Amino acid sequence: MxxxxxxxxxxxxxACLLLAKLALIGMALTVLLQIWARYGFDYPFSWTEELARYLMIWAGLLGATCAFKRRLDPTVVQVNPEDQSTWHRVVFALTVLIFLSPILYYCFFGPNMNFERGFLWRSSNRMSQGMGVNMAMVGAIVPLSCSILLLHLAALLTTKKAAT
Known part of the structure; x- marks a missing residue:
């Protein structure tokens, strides 16, 4: 296992690193297209700013999972669960779980465990103005990145401790 x-x-x-890189490239190209259309043709597109914003969200959250996997994420206290005691591993796991649990919960449920008041359900009832994209497609990265972080956490916690 x-x-x-x-x-x-x-x-x-x-896969996350590749998608984050593609999202950053797409964001840069979209912004360049917006600049070119605005100043070159004096006719800015209505969808480019919105697409760049959505690509930035996806790139940022996918990049955060890559940083967590590589232990490059910013921390207040540096705890490396790979070479610390069981107590450090437990504290590390609990801090990650305490942070991610409410995010995952409210992605799917609202108050009183009402599914229709959850973030994704409310987002699915909205369309973006410039592109006409269902906002649940944009917001889907939030539970996806949290799930990826949990996978990386499980893999990190199952590594063998370094010999002391």
């Missing part, structure tokens, strides 16, 4: 977790985490990380 440990090997499967590490392999799955590594493959998902490669």
């Amino acid at each position: 440990t090997g499967f977790l590490h392999q799955a985490s590594a493959q998902v990380d490669r």
Whole structure:
């Protein structure tokens, strides 16, 4: 099971890194297109700014999962669960779970466990103004990135401790 977790985490990380890079390139090209259309043709497109914003959201959250996997995420106290005691691993896991649990919960449920008041359901009832995209497609990255972070956490916690 440990090997499967590490392999799955590594493959998902490669996919996230590739998608984050593509989103950043797409964002840069979209902004350049907007500048070119605005000043070159004096006719700016209505959808380019919106697309760049959505690509930035996806790139940022996918990039955050890659940073977490590589232990490059910003921390207040540096705790490396790979070479610390069981107590440090438990504290590390709890802090990640305490942070991600409410986010995942409110992605799907609202007050009183009402599914229709959850973030994704409310987003699915809205369309973006410039592109006509269902906003749930944009917001889907939030629970997806949280799930990827949990996968990376499980893989990190199942690594063997360094010899002390």
